[in-house]
Amino acid sequence: MTPIKLYPPKPDKVYFFGTCLIDMFYPQAGLDGIRLLEREGIEVLFPDDQTCCGQPAYTSGYHDEARAVAEAQLDLFPEPWPIIVPSGSCGGMMRTHYPQLFAGSSRSSQAEEVAGRIFELTEFLVHVCHVRLEDKGQPQRVAMHTSCSARREMGLAETGPGLLSQLTNVTLVEQVRASECCGFGGTFAVRHPEVSAAMVEDKTQAIESAGAEHFVTSDCGCLMNIGGRFERKRQDGQEGQVGGEHIASYLWRRTS
Amino acid sequence: MNVQTFTPQAFHRQAHDALGNPQIRSNFRRAMDGLMAKRRDAFGDWDIETLRDLGANIRLRALAKLPDLLEQLEANCQANGIRVHWAEDGEQACRIIRELCEARGARHVIKGKSMVSEEMHLNDHLEAAGIEALESDLGEYLVQLNEQTPSHIIMPAIHLNTEEISDVMHDRTGTERTIDVDYLTAAARAQLRERFMAADVGISGVNFAVAETGTLCLVENEGNGRMTTTVPPVHIAVTGIEKVVEHLRDVPPLYALLTRSATGQHVTTYFNMISGPRKPGERDGPEEVHLVLVDNGRSSIYQDNELLDTLRCIRCGACMNHCPVYTRVGGHTYGTTYPGPIGSILMPHLMGLEATKDLPSASSLCGACGEVCPVKIPIPDLLVRLRKEAVGEGRGNVEGAGVKRDRKEVLAWKGWQWLATHPGAWRAGAGVAGKFRFLSPSRLGPWTDYRTAPKPAATSLHAMVKQHRRKLEREDEK
Amino acid sequence: MSARESILRRLRERADGTLPIPEADFSVVTGRGWSQEERLQRFEARISSVHGEVIHASTDEWVVALREMLQTKGVTRLGLGRDHPVASEARAALQATGIELVDAGRDIETWSREQFESLDAGLTSTRGGIAETGSLWLWPTPDEPRRLSLVPPLHIAVLDAEAIEDTFFDVVERHGWAGQMPTNALLISGPSKTADIEQTLAYGVHGPRELVVLIRH
Numbered sequence: 001m002t003p004i005k006l007y008p009p010k011p012d013k014v015y016f017f018g019t020c021l022i023d024m025f026y027p028q029a030g031l032d033g034i035r036l037l038e039r040e041g042i043e044v045l046f047p048d049d050q051t052c053c054g055q056p057a058y059t060s061g062y063h064d065e066a067r068a069v070a071e072a073q074l075d076l077f078p079e080p081w082p083i084i085v086p087s088g089s090c091g092g093m094m095r096t097h098y099p100q101l102f103a104g105s106s107r108s109s110q111a112e113e114v115a116g117r118i119f120e121l122t123e124f125l126v127h128v129c130h131v132r133l134e135d136k137g138q139p140q141r142v143a144m145h146t147s148c149s150a151r152r153e154m155g156l157a158e159t160g161p162g163l164l165s166q167l168t169n170v171t172l173v174e175q176v177r178a179s180e181c182c183g184f185g186g187t188f189a190v191r192h193p194e195v196s197a198a199m200v201e202d203k204t205q206a207i208e209s210a211g212a213e214h215f216v217t218s219d220c221g222c223l224m225n226i227g228g229r230f231e232r233k234r235q236d237g238q239e240g241q242v243g244g245e246h247i248a249s250y251l252w253r254r255t256s
Numbered sequence: 257m258n259v260q261t262f263t264p265q266a267f268h269r270q271a272h273d274a275l276g277n278p279q280i281r282s283n284f285r286r287a288m289d290g291l292m293a294k295r296r297d298a299f300g301d302w303d304i305e306t307l308r309d310l311g312a313n314i315r316l317r318a319l320a321k322l323p324d325l326l327e328q329l330e331a332n333c334q335a336n337g338i339r340v341h342w343a344e345d346g347e348q349a350c351r352i353i354r355e356l357c358e359a360r361g362a363r364h365v366i367k368g369k370s371m372v373s374e375e376m377h378l379n380d381h382l383e384a385a386g387i388e389a390l391e392s393d394l395g396e397y398l399v400q401l402n403e404q405t406p407s408h409i410i411m412p413a414i415h416l417n418t419e420e421i422s423d424v425m426h427d428r429t430g431t432e433r434t435i436d437v438d439y440l441t442a443a444a445r446a447q448l449r450e451r452f453m454a455a456d457v458g459i460s461g462v463n464f465a466v467a468e469t470g471t472l473c474l475v476e477n478e479g480n481g482r483m484t485t486t487v488p489p490v491h492i493a494v495t496g497i498e499k500v501v502e503h504l505r506d507v508p509p510l511y512a513l514l515t516r517s518a519t520g521q522h523v524t525t526y527f528n529m530i531s532g533p534r535k536p537g538e539r540d541g542p543e544e545v546h547l548v549l550v551d552n553g554r555s556s557i558y559q560d561n562e563l564l565d566t567l568r569c570i571r572c573g574a575c576m577n578h579c580p581v582y583t584r585v586g587g588h589t590y591g592t593t594y595p596g597p598i599g600s601i602l603m604p605h606l607m608g609l610e611a612t613k614d615l616p617s618a619s620s621l622c623g624a625c626g627e628v629c630p631v632k633i634p635i636p637d638l639l640v641r642l643r644k645e646a647v648g649e650g651r652g653n654v655e656g657a658g659v660k661r662d663r664k665e666v667l668a669w670k671g672w673q674w675l676a677t678h679p680g681a682w683r684a685g686a687g688v689a690g691k692f693r694f695l696s697p698s699r700l701g702p703w704t705d706y707r708t709a710p711k712p713a714a715t716s717l718h719a720m721v722k723q724h725r726r727k728l729e730r731e732d733e734k
Numbered sequence: 735m736s737a738r739e740s741i742l743r744r745l746r747e748r749a750d751g752t753l754p755i756p757e758a759d760f761s762v763v764t765g766r767g768w769s770q771e772e773r774l775q776r777f778e779a780r781i782s783s784v785h786g787e788v789i790h791a792s793t794d795e796w797v798v799a800l801r802e803m804l805q806t807k808g809v810t811r812l813g814l815g816r817d818h819p820v821a822s823e824a825r826a827a828l829q830a831t832g833i834e835l836v837d838a839g840r841d842i843e844t845w846s847r848e849q850f851e852s853l854d855a856g857l858t859s860t861r862g863g864i865a866e867t868g869s870l871w872l873w874p875t876p877d878e879p880r881r882l883s884l885v886p887p888l889h890i891a892v893l894d895a896e897a898i899e900d901t902f903f904d905v906v907e908r909h910g911w912a913g914q915m916p917t918n919a920l921l922i923s924g925p926s927k928t929a930d931i932e933q934t935l936a937y938g939v940h941g942p943r944e945l946v947v948l949i950r951h
Contacts, residue, residue, distance in 0.1 A: 018717045020676075024686055025710045027717035031724060046721045049679035057669050059621055061643030061650075061660075065673040072677045100637075152623035177289075181580045185620025192268075192618055193702030198275050198584045199620070200706065228707030235708065287933055306762040313756040320753035323745035336915075342738035394939055395930035411930060418932045441928060441936035448940065449850055469915045479884055479926040479941025486880050486918075487846075497741065504912040508903040509763045519929070522780060523867035526941070527921035535917055539879040540842035551741045559749035653749070 007127040008082065013043045014124075015076070015083040015117075019090045020052035021220040022246075029220065029246030033086040033121050036252055040129045044084075047076035053085075055093040058101070059186050067101050074098075074110050083117045084124050086248055087219050088150025089186075091120040096153055120150055121248060122159040122218050135167040137254035143173050143212035144247070145203070145226060147219035148181050160218050160247055167254055173210040177202075184225040200229045207242055215244040262405070262591040264603065267614040270589040280415060284586045287414050291577040294520025295628065302516075311513045312632040314506045315568040318498075322558065325467040325500045326549065332470025336532035338545045346376025349550045353378060353459065353492055354385050356546055360490055362387060362456035366448075368474065368484035369393040370461030371409050371571060372494050372550055375593045375606065378459070389459070392448050392480040394441065401428045407587030409594060410518045410573040415586050448480070458484035458542070462495035463570070464510060465547070468503045472547065474528040475514060477521075482528050491530070491542040497549050498558075498567040510570055513630035517572040553605045560653055562641055566601050568631040573598075575625035575635055581618055590615060597625035601638040609646050609656030616642035686716035764907070766866065766900040773865035773898045774949070780868025784924035785937055786945045793950045796892065797827030800857075800948060803890070804833055807944075809854040813838040813886055815877035820859040820892045838882045849881060855888035856942075863898035863947075864905060869923040870947065871905060873916040880918050889942040891922070895951045 014037060018030040034044045050073060057066035073094075077083050085091040095118040102111035125131045144164055150156040157179070164172050183189065183199025203226055207215050217223050227244045234241040262270055274280050318325060330340045343349035349372075357365060365387055367373065379389040379400075391400045395412035399405065402424045406412030413421065418435045425431045431443045460481055464473040472493050474481045485491045501507060515521045534541035557563045576582040576596025587595035592603040592612065600615040616639045619625075625635040644650040647665075648658030675682050689696070689712035700709045715723075735743070768776065778788050791799035804812065812828070813836045815821035825835055836853060858878045860870045870891050874880040883889050899905050902921065906912070911919070926941030937943050 018721075023717040024689065024712050027713045027715055027720045030717040031720045034721065034724065046718075048683075048718065051676040051679055051682045052672075054676070057672065059640060059643070060669070061640065061645070061647040062666075062669045063644050063649050065669045068673050069676040072679075148620070148622035148624070152627050179624075181620045181622035181624070183580070183620060185622065188617065188620040189703060190701065191614075192271070192581075193705065194268075194275055195271055195581055195584060195618065196620070197702075197706035199580055224710050225707065228703075228710065231708040232704075232706060283932075290933055303762055306759070310758055310760065310762055313758040316753070316756050317758060320755045323742050326742065326745070342736070342741055344737045344741065348737060392940070393930070394928045398930065411933075413930050414933075416932075418934070421931050437931045437934040437936050440931055441939050445939055453847060453850060469912055471915055471919075477926070478928050478939045480939070482880070482884050482920075483940055486884065497745075504906055504915070505760065505903065506758075508901065508906060509760065511902065512763065521784075523869055523921070523923045525784070525922065525924050525927055527869075527923075529915070529919040530917070531915040531919070532917045537876050538917060539839055539876050540881045541879075541917060549741075551737070551744075555741055555744040558745055561750040561753075564750075564753075 010040065010128055011042065011081055013045060013079070013081045015081050016044050016046050017050055017053070017073070017083055017085045017090070017094070018046070019085065019087045019220065021224065022086060025224065026220045026246055029249050030086060032246070032252035033084070033248035035256070036125060036248060037084065040131060045081065050076055053090040053093045055090060056186050058093060058097060063101065070098055070101055071107060074107060074114055077114055077117065080117070082119050082124065082128070083114065084119050084121055086121040086246065088120050088147040088154050088156060089219055089221055091118055092149035092153035094118045120154055120156055120159070120218070122163055123154070123156050126159045126162055131163070133163065133166040133251060133255050135169045135254055137167065137169055139169045139171070141171045141173050141211055141213045143175055143207045143210050143215040143242070145182060145207070145215060145217040145222055147217060147222050150218055151179060163247065163251060164216070170254070173212050175206040175210040177206060182222045182226050184221045186221065189225060200225050204229045204233065204242070208240060212242050215242050216247045216250045217244065218247045220246060262588045264591040264607065264612045264615055266591060267589060267618060270591060271585045274585040274589045279417065280586050281584065283415055283417050284583055287411065288577050288583040291520065295517060295574060295577070298516040298520040298522060307509060307513060308630055308632050310509045311630050312568065314501060314510060315570070315631045318501045318506070319558070319564060319567055321502060322497070322500065325502055326497060328467040329465055329470060329500050332467065333547055336470045338470060338532055338547050341546060341548045343548055343550045343552070345552045346550065349376050349494060349548050349552070350378055350381035352548055353494065354382060354387065356490070356492055357382065357387050357457050358385070360456055362490070364451070364455050365389040365457045365459055366451055366455035366484055366488060367391050367396070368458065368460035368481040369396055369476070370459065370494055371593060372461055372496050373459065374406065375552065376550065378494070390451050392452070392484055394444055394478060394480070397444060397448065398424060401425065405588070405593070407595065408573060408576060409571055415588065452483045452487045455488040457490040457492060458488040459492045459494065460484050462493050462499050463514065464507050465495060465500045466504050466507060467500050469531060471504065471529050471531045473507060474530070475511065475524050476528065477525040479526060482526055485528065485530055486541055489542055490544045490546070492546045492548060494548040494550060497551055497554050514570050514572050517574040517628065517630040557605050560651065563605070563638070565633050566605070566638060568633050569598055569602070570631060572630055574628040574630065578624040578628045580620065580622060580624065597635045597639070601635055601642060604642050604654060604656070609642070609654055610659045613646050613656070613660045616646060683716070683718050686718060690714045690716055760903065763901055763903040768865060768900055770896065773900065774895055776865040777863050777868050777898050781924060781947060784868065785927070786868065786924045786947055789946060789948045791948060791950055793894070796948060796950045797823055800824060800890070801827055801831060803946060803948070804828070804855070805831070807855070807888060809833060809888065811836055811852055811854050812857055813849065813853045813855070813882055814857040815839050817877040818859045818875070821857065821877065824857055838879060839877045842879065842881065849885050853886040855890055856882040856886040857890045857892070858883050860891050860893045861897070862905060863893050864902050864921070865898050866901045867923055869902065869921045872920045872922060874918050874920070883920070883922060884941050887938060887942055888944045888946065889925070890946045890948060892948045892950065895949050
């Protein structure tokens with residue numbers, strides 16, 4: 001269990017760590033996250049030298065390589081502002097595993113300090129910004145997939161659904177086995193493709209049979225996996241496939 | 257049903273077969289859904305986090321004092337009349353047990369459920385010596401009739417449905433073909449009662465061995481454990497050295513955690529605490545009780561502060577019940593005595609990483625196992641640790657360390673490292689990828705067998721943020 | 735070096751050094767603070783939920799309830815002890831009922847098969863009950879040996895209402911189990927059962943098919 005976190009008052013400035021997946025594949029989600037924060041009157045600093053949190057190598061066991069990449073990120077956040085990460089898995093990596101990765105090294109206290117300032121985007125919007133969202137969108141039935149890292153590593157099962165529930169025209173549908181992994185797991189999807197495929201197939205079926213017209217997730221790994229499976233099924237001519245996006249984009253789109 | 261041998265080396269092929277077998281898929285899915293729901297209900301009115309903390313601390317205390325507690329356990333067992341034997345590995349343990357059987361001229365052994373005996377392939381060893389070893393736990397019995405190994409540590413026959421069990425019992429014991437579970441159970445009862453009476457030796461496992469009192473605790477629902485430890489003239493208990501706890505008072509919380517985590521029961525039908533053979537004047541119970549303490553790799557796990565947590569395990573099986581991988585591929589796919597997440601962090605120590613190298617990676621690290629573990633073993637962290645050992649970047653203290661280090665993969669990660677530590681090159685790379693996104697492959701190995709390939713965005717977030725800044729600045733100027 | 739010595743030596747010469755000893759807070763398994771009535775209710779609810787049958791009777795007339803129950807269930811051969819007051823009172827009350835009273839306090843070698851094949855029921859006393867889990871605790875004796883509660887298809891356990899305590903932990907602590915463990919100590923919570931065939935519950939797989947708890951008030 002994640003210990004109960006004491007949240008700071010809303011700051012004037014925050015750092016934004018966009019994550020490599022968003023940088024390369026889903027930049028709109030990053031920009032929408034930044035705009036959601038700016039709308040709360042917060043100045044968002046985007047360190048230009050940011051690349052990747054190091055997680056892919058970390059979970060693959062390549063810790064020397066992960067450490068080198070993580071070390072390069074540590075210096076990007078010199079001021080004591082919160083660091084906002086629009087991903088539970090990258091956030092979990094930086095909050096939980098950075099201290100482990102640098103334990104006993106000269107970077108140890110810096111890693112601890114940075115880890116203490118990591119917030120996942122929906123967590124920050126709910127617990128620090130106390131956002132109030134005004135829904136301007138059409139009625140829609142939406143399924144939320146909370147990533148396993150957000151749910152278990154960061155203890156954030158409620159923040160995403162909490163934000164969606166503020167959208168008055170959105171009906172959050174209930175999926176079977178909502179807390180079950182979608183099967184992404186970083187390199188797991190590549191090392192065990194068939195098992196991963198069975199998992200994502202079940203996840204897409206759960207979302208579809210919940211009657212969702214759209215799905216959102218707080219992690220682009222899950223989005224790439226679930227979205228990719230839906231799209232593939234659509235290409236294969238299967239009907240009734242559901243589109244999805246990062247929760248930051250969905251929230252921004254419906255409230256701006 | 258055809259006999260099949262499963263090995264951890266063939267994980268991928270076995271997973272492929274299991275995934276394509278609708279019977280396996282539905283048997284496991286249904287069973288695991290049920291077990292998850294039952295566990296949730298069983299902890300409903302408990303302060304589960306406090307109880308898990310207590311369980312973890314009891315186990316950690318026992319491990320911190322392990323050598324002393326083993327000596328204390330031995331001394332107290334001996335004072336109670338239980339003879340204690342030590343085995344470095346499974347083979348030694350098998351030999352000790354075979355010799356104990358031979359000393360009694362035993363031909364027939366009846367067994368209570370014991371995963372350690374599975375781990376050391378005791379039945380095969382005894383049978384090679386002409387001693388019949390018959391499983392008496394119903395699930396184990398069915399699996400043995402079917403010439404298989406257990407597919408779950410608590411529910412050995414969970415991979416079989418009633419029709420399949422009916423067929424096996426019909427073929428091997430001549431019972432009628434029926435899906436009447438009461439009939440099948442009663443038939444097994446009758447068959448096994450004869451075997452209890454005929455058995456020369458009963459062999460059981462141990463759930464908790466209490467150092468303070470020299471007591472062996474067995475948890476069960478069926479009563480076969482009580483039969484095995486009471487009816488034959490000799491009882492041999494076999495257990496891993498990590499099963500010891502310090503005090504008798506440590507047992508109730510662990511028992512509460514075990515039954516709720518395993519099957520969602522508040523309590524099992526029987527909790528059987530054995531503190532010695534039949535004493536003078538007592539009317540039943542075995543004349544001899546032996547305890548075989550098996551190391552088999554455990555003392556090597558014990559050396560390492562992180563790996564040590566593996567030894568906290570109380571074998572409830574909750575990690576497999578909640579594992580999205582286990583749920584889909586079933587227990588046999590792992591090809592190891594202990595399947596699922598606990599197997600993936602334990603078996604590499606027992607068999608070496610060479611044989612088991614695909615197990616630690618067979619997890620999406622979703623964390624469900626760690627979340628439900630009654631003694632809070634950080635299973636995902638241990639999976640990552642073993643991945644690290646497998647690619648040769650750990651401490652090198654696990655057998656087969658480095659076996660998965662692959663030159664091409666190392667190069668790929670080194671290249672990634674270079675790019676991710678050279679932000680200018682990173683940004684340029686993202687720009688190039690975006691410009692030539694039409695060239696990005698539509699097929700990416702196995703990923704695109706089931707999904708579309710992700711396409712690099714035309715503009716990276718880095719570039720988008722720059723545009724966004726300029727726009728904000730222009731607005732400010734206005 | 736013997737296996738014992740080399741195992742212990744490896745454990746003692748641990749590469750990462752000595753381990754800290756954590757504190758354990760046992761408050762979560764004790765201090766329920768239930769009244770006797772609550773204990774009784776919980777006990778009954780729990781043991782009933784796992785197919786245990788509960789009969790209430792007064793301390794004076796419990797044998798009447800026993801006799802009726804045995805007759806209803808058609809028990810003709812009942813195994814029981816001699817010395818324990820439960821056994822002696824039962825013997826007295828069952829004299830002229832036609833139920834054969836089989837002496838359980840005999841060396842098992844003289845009647846093992848008989849016990850397996852011809853007893854309809856076994857009657858035992860209990861040391862107490864556990865409200866939280868609906869469990870009975872038994873310490874078998876030469877008078878009421880281990881197999882009496884295991885082998886016959888029906889186990890009748892006599893429990894005094896005031897002997898029900900809150901939790902297993904409370905029982906172990908208050909009765910000083912650690913200082914006086916018997917050869918065999920048992921918790922029994924319902925009849926024998928299995929779910930090994932496709933998770934379908936079936937009773938009486940190895941032990942008793944039925945458990946009747948006769949609670950004396």
